[in-house]
Amino acid sequence: xxxxxxxxxxxxxxxxxxxxxxxxxxxxxxxxxxxxxxxxxxxxxxxxxxxxxxxxxxxxxxxxxxxxxxxxxxxxxxxxxxxxxxxxxxxxxxxxxxxxxxxxxxxxxxxxxxxxxxxxxxxxxxxxxxxxxxxxxxxxxxxxxxxxxxxxxxxxxxxxxxxxxxxxxxxxxxxxxxxxxxxxxxxxxxxxxxxxxxxxxxxxxxxxxxxxxxxxxxxxxxxxxxxxxxxxxxxxxxxxxxxxxxxxxxxxxxxxxxxxxxxxxxxxxxxxxxxxxxxxxxxxxxxxxxxxxxxxxxxxxxxxxxxxx
Amino acid sequence: xxxxxxxxxxxxxxxxxxxxxxxxxxxxxxxxxxxxxxxxxxxxxxxxxxxxxxxxxxxxxxxxxxxxxxxxxxxxxxxxxxxxxxxxxxxxxxxxxxxxxxxxxxxxxxxxxxxxxxxxxxxxxxxxxxxxxxxxxxxxxxxxxxxxxxxxxxxxxxxxxxxxxxxxxxxxxxxxxxxxxxxxxxxxxxxxxxxxxxxxxxxxxxxxxxxxxxxxxxxxxx
Numbered sequence: 001x002x003x004x005x006x007x008x009x010x011x012x013x014x015x016x017x018x019x020x021x022x023x024x025x026x027x028x029x030x031x032x033x034x035x036x037x038x039x040x041x042x043x044x045x046x047x048x049x050x051x052x053x054x055x056x057x058x059x060x061x062x063x064x065x066x067x068x069x070x071x072x073x074x075x076x077x078x079x080x081x082x083x084x085x086x087x088x089x090x091x092x093x094x095x096x097x098x099x100x101x102x103x104x105x106x107x108x109x110x111x112x113x114x115x116x117x118x119x120x121x122x123x124x125x126x127x128x129x130x131x132x133x134x135x136x137x138x139x140x141x142x143x144x145x146x147x148x149x150x151x152x153x154x155x156x157x158x159x160x161x162x163x164x165x166x167x168x169x170x171x172x173x174x175x176x177x178x179x180x181x182x183x184x185x186x187x188x189x190x191x192x193x194x195x196x197x198x199x200x201x202x203x204x205x206x207x208x209x210x211x212x213x214x215x216x217x218x219x220x221x222x223x224x225x226x227x228x229x230x231x232x233x234x235x236x237x238x239x240x241x242x243x244x245x246x247x248x249x250x251x252x253x254x255x256x257x258x259x260x261x262x263x264x265x266x267x268x269x270x271x272x273x274x275x276x277x278x279x280x281x282x283x284x285x286x287x288x289x290x291x292x293x294x295x296x297x298x299x300x301x302x303x304x305x306x307x308x309x
Numbered sequence: 310x311x312x313x314x315x316x317x318x319x320x321x322x323x324x325x326x327x328x329x330x331x332x333x334x335x336x337x338x339x340x341x342x343x344x345x346x347x348x349x350x351x352x353x354x355x356x357x358x359x360x361x362x363x364x365x366x367x368x369x370x371x372x373x374x375x376x377x378x379x380x381x382x383x384x385x386x387x388x389x390x391x392x393x394x395x396x397x398x399x400x401x402x403x404x405x406x407x408x409x410x411x412x413x414x415x416x417x418x419x420x421x422x423x424x425x426x427x428x429x430x431x432x433x434x435x436x437x438x439x440x441x442x443x444x445x446x447x448x449x450x451x452x453x454x455x456x457x458x459x460x461x462x463x464x465x466x467x468x469x470x471x472x473x474x475x476x477x478x479x480x481x482x483x484x485x486x487x488x489x490x491x492x493x494x495x496x497x498x499x500x501x502x503x504x505x506x507x508x509x510x511x512x513x514x515x516x517x518x519x520x521x522x523x524x525x526x527x528x529x530x531x
Contacts (some may be wrong), residue, residue: 027313038313045317065364101323104366104386111316112435113326141317148316157316158434160327174316211361213324267361288360 002026003153004246005194008146009187019181019190020139023146042138045108049097049120052107056096063102065284067214072096086129090229091222094121098218111148111157111170114206114213117221118171119144122179122228132182143181144174147194154246155253159206159265162256168217168224169201169252175228180235189235191245196231198248199241203255205263207270210281211289216271268292319436320381327413328358328365331432333385334529336374338440338452339417339428341526346397347419350375353404356412358432371415372399379529380436411439446497447488452529454483454501459514460522463489463496471514472500480504495521 002008002023012022027038056072063069076092097117101107107116123144127137148157148170156162157170173194180193201224209215241248262269271277273293282290321330340346358367366385373388374380375397384391392399406414411431418427429442430450440450443458450456457475461467472482481503489496506525515523 023313030310031312041314042317045320048320104322104324104329104369106381106383107321107323108317109319109321109326109330109436113321113323113330116323142313145313145316149311149313152311152316160434210364211357212364284364286361286364 002146002150005150005191005249006244006246008150009191013187018139019146019187020142023142023149039138042141043134045110045141046124046134046137048106048108049110050124052100052105052116053093053096053120053124055103055105056099057092059099059103063099063214064104065102065210065212065214067209067212067280068095068099068102068218070099071218072099086125087226090121090125090225093125094118094221094225095218097121098214098221102212102214102218110144111152111174112159112167114159114208114217115168115171115221115224117218118168118224118228119175119178121221121225122172122175126179126229130183136182140178140182143190144178147174147177150246151249151252154249156256159208161264162253163204163259163264164206164220165198165201165204165252166256167206168220169198169204171221172201172224172228172231173197175225176231176235179229180232183232183236185232185236189238192239192241193228193231193235195241195243195245195248196234196239197227198245198252199243200227200231202252205259205270206265207263207272207277208265208267209272209277210284210286211267211272212284315435321436322366322370322381322383322385325365326436327432327434328362328367329370329385330380330436331413331434331438332358332362332365332367332415333370333374333378333380333382334436334438334452335415335417335430335432335440336371337377337379337529338374338430338438338450338526339419340375340377341452342428342440342443342458342524343419343421343424343426344524345421346377346395347375347421348396348398349420350397350399351402351418352399353402353406353416355404355406355410355414355416358413358415359403368399368401371401372397375399375419443497446490448497448499449486450499450526452526454503455505455528456526457498457500457502457506457511458524458526459498459500459520460495461498461517462519462521463494464519467496467519468498471498474510474514475500475502475506478507478510480506 060070072092072095079088094117156166159167176193176197369388373385413432430440483501
């Protein structure tokens with residue numbers, strides 16, 4: 001069991017193994033599943049992620065709700081490439097996965113369905129450019145997994161639990177840790193990359209329009225991917241962050257708990273409850289939801305009843 | 310405890326782990342408890358399941374689960390058409406199970422041949438589920454381990470006889486839970502094991518006069 005980044009780094013060092021191997025050994029020990037089977041399952045995970053991106057880019061029609069679908073393809077083809085090919089590709093890959101998700105396509109909920117676009121967008125877009133083999137990507141996924149486990153244990157990885165900062169924030173932190181480690185970052189740099197990612201997303205609310213995992217989720221996945229790469233870039237250059245990563249994660253958990261329930265995936269606040277958001281929900285036939293939104297969203301316990309996760 | 314593949318997964322058909330993957334799992338477990346695909350199902354959706362389920366494919370996912378499909382099965386997309394083809398009729402209703410019920414709850418009344426059972430369960434997040442009630446018996450079943458569901462006479466030694474038979478075959482029993490309708494009447498047992506109970510043990514137990522009903526619910530993970 002790893003409950004903190006400090007513990008993870010310490011125990012890995014005392015065993016003389018790297019961060020990826022530590023997570024792998026822990027998984028073998030705690031589940032009894034052999035090492036090869038774990039690695040094979042991660043390879044399959046990568047294959048599903050690639051397929052979800054491809055499918056999202058190729059299918060140009062709208063999603064069943066009409067809120068997304070075809071946007072990733074439009075971006076990949078028509079984006080002005082302000083920061084070069086890779087940047088535009090990464091954004092389009094994040095959105096593509098969420099578009100596949102919206103169409104009831106197959107995705108890997110890493111760590112959740114609503115944040116499924118972040119890790120693939122970052123890892124799979126950078127892999128060819130940085131020359132990472134699939135073998136290395138499996139290691140990187142172990143580092144991403146270890147990061148997600150600690151965040152899940154200390155704070156939350158779900159929008160219903162801690163808002164979008166917990167959902168796409170966790171996914172971005174996982175991606176940042178993975179690429180910082182792959183690029184040869186030491187423990188301190190991995191920690192800084194995670195801290196920098198989360199500090200940049202603190203307080204982000206979860207407010208899915210009409211309760212659907214589409215808007216703003218698809219775009220939030222794209223911005224979360226940007227946050228992850230920015231954090232890794234800064235950490236790898238040796239920039240520091242004075243608040244230890246475990247304390248940053250605790251802040252995220254604390255903020256999440258204090259977020260009003262309207263901002264935790266209930267679709268009763270934020271963008272979901274705007275006049276335009278209400279109109280979309282009404283068009284989708286969600287009468288009861290719209291009634292609650294018009295009341296200004298209930299602040300009591302009952303309102304936690306409504307919304308996806 | 311959070312495992313690696315709780316974070317790197319689940320592998321699922323979108324769009325929502327609770328409203329799609331969890332909904333499918335509920336349907337899957339219900340058909341497993343029934344002993345196979347039902348001919349007819351009446352499904353009451355409560356709270357958020359009823360309210361935002363449409364956009365999340367909740368009904369399709371439940372129907373797919375009742376057909377025996379798992380959350381990562383692409384056939385969930387076309388589950389309604391498949392159900393019609395296979396002669397499964399599913400009727401959905403909106404129900405109010407009260408404020409204490411989990412927002413993503415469903416009540417199933419499923420019929421296969423001349424057998425009808427009633428099951429209540431909920432989708433608790435991240436694709437995980439909890440079955441709370443089977444035919445009026447209280448249970449706590451997640452499907453994350455192979456689970457034996459047994460209705461038997463509530464007499465001394467019943468539990469020991471069943472777990473003993475399982476242990477003789479070298480299977481590890483993880484948990485045992487018993488709910489009884491009244492002393493000396495019937496009891497429902499859920500027995501979670503590390504591996505599936507072999508078919509011949511199931512058959513043997515099913516043949517005992519004090520066993521009224523027995524089902525094996527396969528593990529749902531992976």
